[in-house]
Amino acid sequence: MGRNLFNKVWDLHRVKTLDSGLDQLFIGLHLIHEVTSPQAFSMIKERRLKVRYPERTYATVDHIVPTLNQSRPFEDELAEKMMLALEENTVSNGISLFDADNENQGIVHIIGPELGLTRPGMTIACGDSHTSTHGAFGSIALGVGTSQIRDILATQTIAVSKPKVRRIQVTGKPGPGVTAKDIILKIISELGVNGGIGYAYEYAGPAIRALSMEERMTICNMSIEGGARVGYVNPDETTFEYLRGRRFAPEGEAFDKAVEYWKRIASDEDAEYDDVYSLDISSLSPMVTWGINPGQAVSIDDNLPRLTDLDEGSADVAAKAYEHMGFQEGSQILGMPVDVVFIGSCTNGRISDLRAAAAVVEGRKLAEGVRGLVVPGSKHVAMQAEREGLPGVFISAGFEWRNAGCSMCLAMNPDKLKGRELCASSSNRNFIGRQGSPEGRTMLMSPQMAAAAAVSGKIVDVRELMGGEK
Amino acid sequence: MSANDIKITNLTGQCVPVRGNDIDTDRIIPARFMKVVSFEGLGEAAFYDIRYNSNGKTDHPFNLDVYQDASILLVNKNFGCGSSREHAPQALMRWGIKAVVGESFAEIFSGNCTSLGIPVVEVDSADIGRLMNAAEETPNMNMIIDIESMTLNFGDFEIEARMNSAARNALMTGSWDSTGVLLDSGEEIDAMHESLPY
Numbered sequence: 001m002g003r004n005l006f007n008k009v010w011d012l013h014r015v016k017t018l019d020s021g022l023d024q025l026f027i028g029l030h031l032i033h034e035v036t037s038p039q040a041f042s043m044i045k046e047r048r049l050k051v052r053y054p055e056r057t058y059a060t061v062d063h064i065v066p067t068l069n070q071s072r073p074f075e076d077e078l079a080e081k082m083m084l085a086l087e088e089n090t091v092s093n094g095i096s097l098f099d100a101d102n103e104n105q106g107i108v109h110i111i112g113p114e115l116g117l118t119r120p121g122m123t124i125a126c127g128d129s130h131t132s133t134h135g136a137f138g139s140i141a142l143g144v145g146t147s148q149i150r151d152i153l154a155t156q157t158i159a160v161s162k163p164k165v166r167r168i169q170v171t172g173k174p175g176p177g178v179t180a181k182d183i184i185l186k187i188i189s190e191l192g193v194n195g196g197i198g199y200a201y202e203y204a205g206p207a208i209r210a211l212s213m214e215e216r217m218t219i220c221n222m223s224i225e226g227g228a229r230v231g232y233v234n235p236d237e238t239t240f241e242y243l244r245g246r247r248f249a250p251e252g253e254a255f256d257k258a259v260e261y262w263k264r265i266a267s268d269e270d271a272e273y274d275d276v277y278s279l280d281i282s283s284l285s286p287m288v289t290w291g292i293n294p295g296q297a298v299s300i301d302d303n304l305p306r307l308t309d310l311d312e313g314s315a316d317v318a319a320k321a322y323e324h325m326g327f328q329e330g331s332q333i334l335g336m337p338v339d340v341v342f343i344g345s346c347t348n349g350r351i352s353d354l355r356a357a358a359a360v361v362e363g364r365k366l367a368e369g370v371r372g373l374v375v376p377g378s379k380h381v382a383m384q385a386e387r388e389g390l391p392g393v394f395i396s397a398g399f400e401w402r403n404a405g406c407s408m409c410l411a412m413n414p415d416k417l418k419g420r421e422l423c424a425s426s427s428n429r430n431f432i433g434r435q436g437s438p439e440g441r442t443m444l445m446s447p448q449m450a451a452a453a454a455v456s457g458k459i460v461d462v463r464e465l466m467g468g469e470k
Numbered sequence: 471m472s473a474n475d476i477k478i479t480n481l482t483g484q485c486v487p488v489r490g491n492d493i494d495t496d497r498i499i500p501a502r503f504m505k506v507v508s509f510e511g512l513g514e515a516a517f518y519d520i521r522y523n524s525n526g527k528t529d530h531p532f533n534l535d536v537y538q539d540a541s542i543l544l545v546n547k548n549f550g551c552g553s554s555r556e557h558a559p560q561a562l563m564r565w566g567i568k569a570v571v572g573e574s575f576a577e578i579f580s581g582n583c584t585s586l587g588i589p590v591v592e593v594d595s596a597d598i599g600r601l602m603n604a605a606e607e608t609p610n611m612n613m614i615i616d617i618e619s620m621t622l623n624f625g626d627f628e629i630e631a632r633m634n635s636a637a638r639n640a641l642m643t644g645s646w647d648s649t650g651v652l653l654d655s656g657e658e659i660d661a662m663h664e665s666l667p668y
Binding site (some may be wrong): 005006012013016018020021024028035038039043047052053063064076081085087109119121122127131143145147148150151154159160161163194196198206224227229257258263313314316317345405412429431432433434435438444 | 491492501502504506519556557559574597649663
C-alpha cells in the first residue's frame with residue numbers, strides 16, 4: 001500500500017519520538033503575529049534562550065490593527081503596546097516583520113501563501129488555529145499555543161501527538177452560486193464540530209482538484225472548525241502554477257527541483273487512510289449557519305432543525321443557539337433581516353472573494369439600515385482590488401472599504417457589532433460574542449451570500465440575484 | 471532553566487461544574503482580553519461574558535461563593551473548541567483551576583493545558599453527569615485525581631478515567647514543560663535544519 005502526504009511529510013520532519021510518546025516535530029516555517037507571541041518571547045528571555053533559526057520565522061500584524069486609521073501610534077493604547085512588543089521582539093531577534101506600513105502586511109494566513117512563503121511539503125506552525133489554511137498547498141500546517149511558540153522559537157520543534165488521517169473525498173460539480181465555503185460548511189455540518197478531533201483531513205477527489213488555490217485555502221482554513229487541527233490538499237499543477245514567480249518561491253532550476261520534491265510528497269494513488277468520508281456536492285445549495293458553532297448550518301432552502309429531530313447533546317446546544325439568536329426551530333432561514341455585513345477574514349478575504357462579492361453588489365445599493373464592511377485580507381489583495389476598480393463598486397453601493405486586517409472576524413480592533421446586531425459574515429466563527437458584542441449574532445456564509453444579504457437587507461439565496469437558474 | 475521536574479501524579483481539590491457542550495475559547499476568554507503582552511491577571515477574564523451582564527454578576531459557577539476554592543473544572547463535550555489562544559487555559563489556571571475533567575476536549579486546547587501542567591482527563595458521559603450533580607450537591611467535597619492509576623475518587627464514586635497517554639507520561643515524568651526536553655536533541659535539530667529541501 002502507498003503512503004499519504006501527511007505521513008510522508010510528518011516522517012520527514014520527525015526529529016525523534018520523545019520518552020513521553022509525543023513526537024518531536026521540526027517546524028520548517030514559523031509565522032507569528034502580535035497577539036499570541038509576546039509571552040513566548042518573554043519566556044525565552046527569562047530562560048536565557050535565543051531564537052534558534054530566526055530565518056525560519058516571519059512576523060506580521062493582523063489581529064489588532066485598526067482598519068480605518070492605521071497611522072501610529074494607534075489610538076488604542078493596548079494595541080499600540082502590542083505593536084511595540086512585536087517590533088522590539090522581531091528586531092532584537094533578527095526576525096523579518098511585515099509591519100503595518102509594509103506592503104506585504106496582511107492576515108498571516110493570506111500573506112504566507114501570496115508571498116510564496118507557504119509551499120508544499122513543509123511543516124508550518126503559527127499561534128493561530130486557522131493555520132490549517134496553509135495545508136491547501138500540501139503542507140502540514142497547525143495552530144499552536146504560546147508555550148509551543150516558545151518551543152519553536154527556542155528549538156524550531158514542538159512536542160506533538162501524531163493524528164490519524166481521514167480522507168474526505170468530494171465529487172460532483174457544484175451548481176452556480178455554490179462555493180468552497182459552502183462545501184466546507186457542509187462537511188462540518190455532516191461530520192460535526194468535534195468530528196475531526198485526533199484527525200488530519202485530506203481533502204481530495206475531483207471536486208477538490210477542480211478548485212483554485214484560493215478556494216482550497218477557504219476549505220483548509222475551516223478544518224479546525226470541524227475539530228481537525230490540520231487539513232490539506234495534495235499539491236498539483238494548480239499549486240505549482242500559483243507559486244511560480246511568488247516573491248519567496250524558488251526560481252528557475254531551484255523551482256523545478258522543488259516541484260520534484262512537491263510531487264514526491266503527494267499522496268500515492270493507493271495510499272492508506274485511517275478513515276474515508278465521501279461527499280457528492282452536485283446538489284449542494286449555498287449554506288448558512290443559524291447557531292453558535294460552525295456546524296450549526298443549513299442549506300439556504302432548508303428550515304431550521306427541530307430540537308426533537310436532534311440527538312440529546314446536539315439538542316442542548318441547538319436550544320442554547322436558538323435562545324441566543326432569537327430564532328425559532330422549524331422556521332425558514334430565508335428572509336431573516338440582517339443589520340451588518342462583513343466581507344473579509346482569512347477564510348474569505350482574498351481577491352477572488354472580493355471579486356465574487358463585487359459581482360453581486362455591482363449596480364445595487366446596500367439595503368437601508370444595513371452597515372457593510374469590506375476588509376481585504378492583505379495589502380496586496382487591496383492593491384489588486386484597486387487595480388480592478390472593486391473599491392468603487394463597494395463604496396458606491398454604500399459599503400465601507402477598509403485597510404487589511406482580521407477586523408470583525410474576531411473584533412480585537414475597533415470593528416465590532418453593537419448590542420444584538422445580526423451580522424451576515426464571510427468569516428469562520430459564529431461563537432457567542434465572537435464579533436465583539438456579547439449579545440451580537442453571527443451567520444456565516446460565502447462572500448457572495450453575504451453580499452446578497454447586504455443589498456437585500458435580509459438572508460436571501462444569492463442564486464436569485466445572479467440571474468442564473470436556481 | 472524551566473519549570474520542569476515538577477512531576478504531576480495526582481491532584482486533590484474541590485470541583486466546579488460548567489455545563490454545556492462545545493464551550494469555545496471565545497466563551498472561555500473573549501478576544502478583547504487578549505490585548506495584553508503577559509498572561510498575568512487573566513483569571514478575572516475567565517468566562518467573562520457569561521459571568522457578567524448588564525445587571526452585574528450572573529449565577530455562573532465561577533461567580534458562586536461555594537466554588538471559590540475549587541481547582542478541578544468539570545465540563546461536557548468538545549470543551550475548548552475554536553481558537554488556539556493559550557489565554558484560555560491561562561485564564562482558567564489563573565482563576566485557580568489545576569485540572570480539567572470532561573467528556574471530550576478540543577485538541578489545541580488540550581495540548582495547551584499539557585504545556586501548562588494542567589491534566590486533561592476524560593470520563594464517560596454518564597460519569598460526568600454524576601460528577602457534576604455531586605459537585606453541585608456537595609461543593610466542598612474533594613475529588614482525588616490519580617494519574618498513575620487513572621481513577622477519580624469523589625465521595626461514593628470511584629471512576630475510571632482516560633488521558634492522552636503521551637500527555638499523561640509528560641506530566642508524570644515532569645517533562646510537560648517541553649522546551650528543555652526538546653533542546654536535548656540539539657544536534658539532530660541542526661542536522662534536520664540543514665537537510666530539509668527548503
